[in-house]
Amino acid sequence: MYAVMWSEHCSYKSSRRHLRRLPTQGPEVLVGPGENAGVIDAGDGIAVAIRIESHNHPSAIEPYQGAATGVGGIIRDIFTMGARPVALMDPLRFGPPGDARNRWVATGVVSGISGYGNAVGVPTVGGELEFASCYAGNPLVNVLCCGLLPKDRLVFGRAGGEGNLAVLLGSTTGRDGIGGVSVLASAAFTDDVEAEAAKRPNVQVGDPYEEKRLIEATLELLDKHLVFGIQDLGGAGLTCATSETASRGGVGMDVDVDAVPLREPGLEPFEIMTSESQERMLAIVGPADLEAVTEVCRRWEVRATVVGRVTTTGRLRILKGWHGEVLADVPAASLHEDAPNYDRPMRRPAWLDERLADDPARLAPPTSPSELAEDLASLLADPAWAFRQYDHQLFLNTVVAPGADAAVLRLSAPGVRPSSGADVRGMALSTDGSPRWCALDPRAGTRLVVAESALNVACAGARPVALVNCLNFGNPEHPEVMWQLSEAIDGMAEACTALGIPVVGGNVSLYNESNGTDIDPTPVVGMLGLIDRLRPGVPTPAFVPGSRVVLLGPNGSGAVSLAGSRWAAERRGHLGGHLAALDLALHARLLALVAGLVDERLVDGVHDISDGGLGVALAEMMVKSGTGCRLGPVAGYAELFGEGPSRVLVSVPPAWLATVRERSSEAGVPATDLGVGGGDTLVIHGLLELSLADALSSWRGALSAQFSVR
């Protein structure tokens, strides 16, 4: 029990001391880190629960089930809080698709998300899809879930009340996933194929049908106020759920292993206590309510079994029969709270200076306009291959579907309808990460990632209100990895503090290493934004014939850098140099400016400039709208592909051009009129021409060629 509870995965023993530096307070925060999910007050009596997690290691071993159970686990974290899960996002990172094994992993992961998420009835509304060689042996499969609840349904994962019963809801307990958190999630991969294949039984197997019934039964129990506290069973199974609920409530618990319904006979008590069989919840119920609880569960065809009793001793006792042998007797809080808190050695990587000194200015430039156009087209990839496999429309909430800067949803769910207000309210969600930026400078890179995520929700007209993070790093026993982690946390804290965005939850995934090589540091953030009046016609990445193409934010040579850019990585195999600087004060002003322009519909197209730089942003606006544009001069390829923060392209109807300029100048944000939308070609005077047809064929073909869609 201690081995699983004090594992890296459950105890955060390498990262805890660093995570304390993140800002977690804010006026809208109802629940911060430490519970199953963060909860934000959205007003109108509605709260939003949000959490992100990784399922990297299980997905590397068994892609379909690894990804599927990742979805199942994060959904349980949300309805545990009393929230109806309404949206999933999946930031995914794989090795290059040219390799057959990487394709097998990517295909399996996407099918797993589709198979589980669709059947369990929670729409998947966005995410990321990135390919880079550092993920070949260790893919990153992160998953974010967001749920809505009436504020008064909020419930916590804690036990209390002597004599109250611990009722296990849902699936039977089997041998799947034993040691998942310790064997898998807290250890690195090697190239010993047999040894890795032998870990497959450590991966759990998901049953979305069981989980769907469990969601409905749990929400009904909470609606009827039949439970005192409730906790999902995830990593470390019953050991975690019983010790955490007892510890949080300051009480003890007796657990009878013989009472636990088993999937097969002959499980040892330690297996029952550490099994990670999916689709199970532990509800703390008053004895008088047991019959009502059983009745609700019977209707939903969900198993409900009393497996424990709350005591006042503060001890977790594992019994074989209520009056039988005492198999374990430990202080509940020691499992939950007394895990080691390591201060692991940190060291700035010796190779970093050399990498920073490797200026991308030395790279061979594209030699002709046609080569430049070819480079640009090659950087386009339509992620629809993945997201068309996900139900992204359920609950009639999805106003902006996957493929734009952020997903935009109505703030509404079955049983959670906004009160009176005349305006439809909404929320925007974005997930973002950039391993290249973070490899060059984890602190500045993470600042840029937070800034970009906030800008993505601003482009949807939303005000960013909370962030969750999934910190994917290598082996914490490597001092360089600990340095990267610490720097990234500092960068996140700086950006979040400056932008006024609290961190309400997170997950740390370490040991992302194969054959002794760590992944590039990949902090992924999930951003929640709120929209006060959601109306049809939310601007998306698009050109409109006759509308002006305006760049908001810094322009010119200092604004961007080829260091860590997609062009340098994918066209020249280069990663080096210094990132462009981020002015957080300017960025905060830009966020408010863009959200306002979008809300007032002063723009008819909008797109954040991020990886791939100005060139890719322009080309994406063309392929998504089927309309080209004609721009004045851009200095050269470095300005076209260079990447830098706080830059947004907007398409402005001529009638609003003066207003947009005025607003920008009031906000102290530079605005540059680049040209005009129209035609079927992206034309940059004197630099390049890329036809819509060529761009479309490259955009659509990039992944479908690898993953044969139809």
Next chain:
Amino acid sequence: MAQRAGVVVFPGTNCEHDVVEAFARLGVPAELVWHGARSLSGFDVVVLPGGFAHGDYLRPGAIARFSPVMSAVADFAAAGGPVVGICNGFQVLTEARLLPGALQKNKGLTFVCQVTELEVASDRSALTAGVEVGRRLRVPINHFEGNFTAAPEVLRALEDEGRVVLRYLDNPNGSAHDIAGVCNGLGNVVGLMPHPERATSELLGSTDGLVLLGALLASAGAPPAMVPA
């Protein structure tokens, strides 16, 4: 007069609330009916919504057809009551033999969620009565098993009798004859793979689903009263 709509819920169904919301938009209250129900009396129209009834285990609809409510659905249909199966509901109706044919895995062997363009192919069904044949509608699909197939003579009969209700303009799943929806001989039992409830507000990008659901409520006797979105 269609005053009450019944929306059947199997364990694993997930589009029931969306259908209720869409009907509310048309001014008709809808009630959820648990799959254990043995009667549908009092309802003017019955919808089997989308989802994964009984987890789609074995095969979509294969277990749901044995749920007690399905005898009530058969009786309701035999009495001429309008029954519409959307997506998983369509699959259940074919398994229950209330509609011909079967829905196999999509040609591309993946789940597909996207907006499709449909053409109304017949107005001889409860879902399309009064809708102009040839009218084009933008309605999303969301399924893995939506590839309609039937024996050649069945397909011929469906065509000859005007029982192909909706067709895809750009076939997304390999369906025979581009079929997106069919009806029974009387026209009162209709199955379609696209989700009309997902195209019921400007905010969602299309209101074309209201054309179909409105026609359904009208054909059940009540002229639909539009409630402003």
